[in-house]
Amino acid sequence: MSASNSFLSRALKASLVSVAFNAIVFQVSKMMGFFPEGMSFETPEGHLQGFHAPLVIGATLTFCIFGALVFFVLDRLMEHGAPWFLGLSLIILMTSLLTPFTIEGAPWSMIVTLEIMHISTAMILLYFFIPNSFKKI
Numbered sequence: 001m002s003a004s005n006s007f008l009s010r011a012l013k014a015s016l017v018s019v020a021f022n023a024i025v026f027q028v029s030k031m032m033g034f035f036p037e038g039m040s041f042e043t044p045e046g047h048l049q050g051f052h053a054p055l056v057i058g059a060t061l062t063f064c065i066f067g068a069l070v071f072f073v074l075d076r077l078m079e080h081g082a083p084w085f086l087g088l089s090l091i092i093l094m095t096s097l098l099t100p101f102t103i104e105g106a107p108w109s110m111i112v113t114l115e116i117m118h119i120s121t122a123m124i125l126l127y128f129f130i131p132n133s134f135k136k137i
Contacts, residue, residue: 007068011065015065019061021117022117022121023053025113025116026051026056027053029110030051033109039106039110041104056117060117060121064124068125068129070088071085074088085130086126089122093122099114099118100114100115100118
């Protein structure tokens with residue numbers, strides 16, 4: 001298997017696992033009442049956006065694709081891109097952990113659920129990309 005096929009395979013697997021995990025966590029938490037009906041947030045364009053499964057799936061997929069592309073670029077441009085990817089991933093994760101706290105009126109159960117989804121996506125990406133990369137070092 002070529003390097004690009006290996007990368008695409010890992011990116012696809014990481015995306016599928018992340019989307020499945022976050023969709024399940026969201027649906028279960030929504031059934032438990034962690035995401036109150038009518039709860040919304042303001043988008044950068046100034047629109048109100050409700051919380052629903054397609055939003056969670058789309059956001060998870062977007063960040064998985066972005067993470068995979070960042071890994072691909074760092075791995076190709078640098079001799080040891082994996083440690084840089086790990087560091088950058090942790091910085092982005094720490095920044096993303098602040099965003100649930102910006103949702104006005106969000107209950108703690110919702111904030112914790114969103115934090116779990118952010119952490120799981122980052123950990124799944126690292127699981128699929130970092131172990132194979134450190135073998136090169």
